[in-house]
Amino acid sequence: MxxxxxxxxxxxxxxxxxxxxxxxxxxxxxxxxxxxxxxxxxxxxxxxxxxxxxxxxxxxxxxxxxxxxxxxxxxxxxxxxxxxxxxxxxxxxxxxxxxxxxxxxxxxxxxxxxxxxxxxxxxxxxxxxxxxxxxxxxxxxxxxxxxxxxxxxxxxxxxxxxxxxxxxRTEPVFPPKTLATPKVPSGTLVIIGGGGMPQGLTQRFVELAGGPEKAVIAVIPISMPDPLPPKDGMAEALRRAGAKEVVELRGRTPETVDSPEALALLKRATGVWFGGGRQWRFVDAYEGTKAEKLMHEVLKRGGVIGGSSAGASIQGEYMARGNPLGPEEIIAPGYERGLGFLPGMAIDQHFTQRNRFKDMELLIKTYPQLLGVGIDEATALIVQGSVAEITGRTRVNFYDAGKPGPESVASGKKYDLAARKVID
Missing domain, CATH: 3.40.50.880 (Class I glutamine amidotransferase (GATase) domain)
Structure with missing residues (x-):
């Protein structure tokens, strides 16, 4: 750690x-x-x-x-x-x-x-x-x-x-030349490109977490700087959507995120939500902690992990735009490791709206072993197994170094992350 x-x-x-x-x-x-x-x-x-x-x-x-x-x-x-x-x-x-x-x-x-x-x-x-x-x-x-x-x-x-x-730099080079296949063996990932929730997805997240009678959701808003608002908007939305229990985890250091109270919540959580802001703050708090391991256990139990904007990028094995000085550069030495819920992937957000196409091209040229994903605002990937369902306002762009350009996939379609192709 x-x-x-x-x-x-x-x-x-x-x-x-x-x-x-x-x-x-x-x-x-x-x-x-x-x-x-x-x-x-x-x-x-x-x-x-x-x-x-x-x-x-x-x-x-x-x-x-x-x-x-x-x-x-x-x-x-x-x-x-x-x-x-x-x-x-x-x-x-x-x-x-x-x-x-x-x-x-x-x-x-x-x-x-x-x-x-x-x-x-x-x-x-x-x-x-x-x-x-x-x-x-x-x-x-x-x-x-x-x-x-x-x-x-x-x-x-x-x-x-x-x-x-x-x-x-004292460890084997990251990312390694050979990466695991992008796949979620159990549970579900909900990955949103920022700029608002796709219609009905908050309710669907609660259902994926077990529904009104079972959904225990940890909301992590710390990608925003202090002071955090007294009430988190997403936590309130999940409560309105019927979740049984929603608890905000506001710890910012490995010591506080591994508090007995936080670990007890994650041991029984059926869902985890990462808020928007700057993804490097999640890394500062959670990398290498007991809490991080328990989040992976949420998926193994069949639960759901979701997030928007920063909360999208943190889910990949490779973390795009981790520079604490600003989000302009997609490659940030020292902050390239995400929390790895989706192996073999790099996830960028606000994609078309902020014209980030060239950035993803650079990333995949630098690390051709990665599958790059650029998600538009108010658009989401819902991943189960190796199948990613696109839902929301617009589209998602998939970057494979073995192909001449990105595959732009519209809402309503599905993409096989393992085979790297659209599912007809």
């Missing part, structure tokens, strides 16, 4: 290359440290007093001598309680070497040339100034070295995605 580090670092770091710090570095530090609201410590001419560091909300280091010993321990403690730390290259090299920025100098190496600077706030890494910074992911047994360069308009990276990517 990937460790729970989704929130990044607890405070903020300003890292600088050799030479004078970039003006943007100190300005950003000042904005984050808010010296008028807390206790600001500037280390310029002599080593700081440990008592000052114990109360500091911001520390800026300019001594040529790097922090070490008890002073370094005090800086680590300050960062852990949410302080902002920054300074010259002496500070930066210690920060990278001593674990203030997790996985730095081991699996991930940050190359800051003279005049370069970075801000790391939580999980966001931002380039400061105009001097490019290169982030290197070291070569492993399974993967060659990779480089990410922050320059020009590309000024952001996600720390959690980099850490996930670096750890993924």
């Amino acid at each position: 990937i460790p729970s580090f989704a929130d990044g670092i607890p405070g903020a770091l300003i890292l600088s290359g050799p030479g004078p710090a970039a003006p943007e570095a100190f300005l950003t530090f000042t904005r984050l440290a808010k010296p008028l609201e807390g206790k600001f410590v500037a280390v310029k001419d002599k080593l700081p007093d440990l008592r000052e560091l114990a109360e500091a909300t911001g520390v800026w280091w300019e001594l040529k001598e790097p922090p070490k010993g008890k002073i370094l321990d005090a800086l680590k403690a300050a960062l852990a309680r949410g302080a902002t730390l920054g300074g010259n290259t002496a500070f930066t090299q210690v920060a990278l070497r001593e674990g203030l920025l997790p996985d730095a100098n081991a699996a991930i190496r940050y190359e800051l040339p003279e005049g370069a600077a970075l801000a790391v706030v939580g999980r966001e890494i931002q380039l400061l100034g105009a001097v490019p910074v290169t982030i290197r992911l070291v070569a492993t047994k399974f993967s060659p070295e990779e480089r990410v360069t922050l320059a020009g308009r590309k000024r952001l990276a996600d720390l959690t995605a980099l850490r996930r990517w670096s750890r993924q």
